[in-house]
Each structure stands twice: as C-alpha cells, then as structure tokens.
Amino acid sequence: MDLRKIIDKKNEAAQFMIDEITHICTKFEKRAPGTYGEQQACEYMADQLKELGCDEVYVDEFKENPDSFYGWIYFTITCCFLAFASYFFMPALSIAFIVIGLTLCVLQFGLYKKTLDKCFKELTGHNAAGFKKPTGEVKRRIIFNGHPDATWEWPFKYKFTYLGFDIHMCLCIVGALYMVGISIAKLAGVDAAIATKLGLVGLVFVPFWFGLYFMWNKKRVVDGANDNLSGCYIGIAILKALKEEGIEFENTEIGVVLTGSEEAGLRGAKAWCEAHAHEFNDVPTFVYSYDTITQPEYMQANYRDLNATVKADKDVSDLYVEACEELGIKCGKGMVPPLGGATDSAAFAQAGMRSTGITALNHALPDFYHTRLDTPEKLNKGCLADCFAASVKVLEMFDNGAKQ
Secondary structure (H helix, E strand, O other): OOOHHHHOOHHHHHHHHHHHHHHHHHHOOOOOOOOHHHHHHHHHHHHHHHHOOOOEEEEEEEEEOOOHHHHHHHHHHHHHHHHHHHHOOOHHHHHHHHHHHHHHHHHHHHOOOOOOHHHOOOEEEEEEEEEEOOOOOOOEEEEEEEOOOOOEEOHHHHHHHHHHHHHHHHHHHHHHHHHHHHHHHHHOOOOHHHHHHHHHHHHHHHHHHHHHOOOOEEEEEOOOHHHHHHHHHHHHHHHHHHHHHOOOOOOEEEEEEEEOOHHHOOHHHHHHHHHHHHHHOOOOEEEEEEEEEOOHHHEEEEOEEOOOOEEOOHHHHHHHHHHHHHHOOOOEEEOOOOOOOOOOHHHHHHOOOEEEEEEEOOOOOOOOOOOOOOOHHHOOHHHHHHHHHHHHHHHHHHHOOOOO
C-alpha cells in the first residue's frame, strides 16, 4: 500500500486535529479522571469513530480511585513529620516511618501500583475504542492510542516553573534521607548534644514537606489540549484521511483505543488491557501510544517507560523511528526517565502487548505541562502534522510487512 497521498495532506489533518481539540476544550466539561467530562470526550470520539467507518465501536466503564494517585502525598509526608517527632525519643521508629513513607511513594507514584487505592473514593472511568476491519482476512493489526482525560494542576510548577518544582521535590526527598542518616548516627551512639542539634537542623525541611501537601490542586483541572488530546487525535485523523481517500486495506486491521484516567496512574489502559488484551493474540499487533505531541525538537520513541522501569517493544519503536527517517522528520530514541511518569504504552507492555510510547515533549517539562497553560493555543500544528505523517508512514510500512 502506498499512502503518499495521505502523507502529503498532513497540514490539513493537523488543522482538523486542532479544530476538534479546541471544540472539546471549549464545549465540554473538564476531563479529570473518573468524571463526566472524561465520559463526554470518550462518547464524542466514539461517535466519530463510527462515522469514520469503524466496524466495532464501544465505550467501556471501569472502577477506579483517581485521588489515590496523588493521595500518597498525605501518607508519605505525614510519615516524614512523625519521623521528625520520633527522632528525639526513638530514632529506630523515625527510620521506620521514613521507610514506610518512601515505600508508599515508590509503589503508588513510582510504579503506579494500586497500593492506596481503597483509601479513596471510588469513581467510574471510561475508555473508548473503534476497529476498522480489512476487506479480507485479518493478518496484522495496528492500534493508535491516546488518553482523553486531563490532569489536576500542579500549583508549585505553575508559579515557580519546573526548576522550582523540581528543587522542592528534591529537598523533600533529601529531608527524608537526612532523617534516616541522623537516626542511624544517634543509634550508633553520637554525642547527645550533637544528636539534638542534628535533629533541630531537620526543621529546615519542615516547610518543604508541608508545601508538598499542596502539590496538586484538585479544584483546578487543566484543559489538557496537548496532554493529551493531541495524542488522541492522531489515530482519528488517520481514519478520517483514509475514508476521504476511499482507501481500504486487504489484511490490516486498524484500531483506535482511547484510554481514560492515564493521569490517575494508567488506570484506563490497565482496565482496558484486563478486559481486552487477550483478544489480540491472533495476529501481529502493534500499539502506538501518543502522549503530548507538541514540541517537534523532542519527538521520540520511548524504548523504556513508566519511570524507565518498563521495556517497550524494540521493533514497534524502531518502526516509528525508521518511518520518520524515511520522511526526513527528526525523531530520537529515548525513554520516559525516572520521575518522568509514563505513557499508556507501559500498561499495554505490562499486559504482554507489543507497544511503544511516542512523545514530543521536553522531559524537563515545559510551562504548559500540568498547568492551566495547557490550552489549544499551545498546540503546535507543525508537530501534529509531522507526527501524523510519520504515523501514516508506519501504517504503510506495517501493511507492507515491516517488522513482523
């Protein structure tokens, strides 16, 4: 299959994406995980998938506890305060509190486990999916994925930029490790007067710990135009272009899967995989998860995901990079680094599916990331156009048998 005609219309596709993203941001309710706004977006895009020729379209519900994703803060920081207080009379207990607090942080926020979920209110999240079957036997399948939900604002990042946000987080961690260090020193028998002075120095970290209680503002949900409606509309735009050109594939099935509540710890993608991953073992299936397609100079295939703890599929990743090379589009080979979060690709990979995450975002995190500045005005038409073109090229190469 030769899809050059579609690739050449990349700017038209990008404008379609911008128009649709603007419509959702301005006409729908805010799309926090597990809210009606998330459901609205899923249902709206599911209707579009029907109109664009998908043979099977559905919207799934799943149960989740979205507040838990940042709720670890309340447990971890409370443990830090308890560690500080207990240091003066029982240093071993101080160490225990820090270990407990950091363990909860790593499990809930670092590895996206459901360690504390049951401590928070249960809500209903939504996913949407559509599949367009080929004219003949299905011999291969490609899935384009994005997450329609938007996050709660990070006030410290909005006010003090990423550098200030990063410094604040690091000082909180340093403070916790400092408490462990001086507790060990006290247990080892350091002079009592020195031990007391070391404990009082720990007061320096108290304001930073307290500030972390307010790391997220649940009352302000950002527009999420870039993170991540930009990722949702890559697949939808491809289906639209195929329909307008009357192109049908003989043996390649195309899927668009929109997984909600990524901002609550990949909850939608995990739920979708639990319900459906087993359905896609019949033929080679590649999954491309797009997240924040905004900064073309940082476009990359992520060979590791989920704070660098989950390995993406090399062939799936390589195919995207090679497609970009064919078109002369800049694309790096990278990863979602520690403290960088995740794309939904991690959930697909953990479920045994062949996937990769495509991002166009500086992992030093620009001003709009998780702030009220993530508006349609921040969308980058050129970046959307290039990602669309590369993705169509991936589809063309995949249909012609690449990497299978």
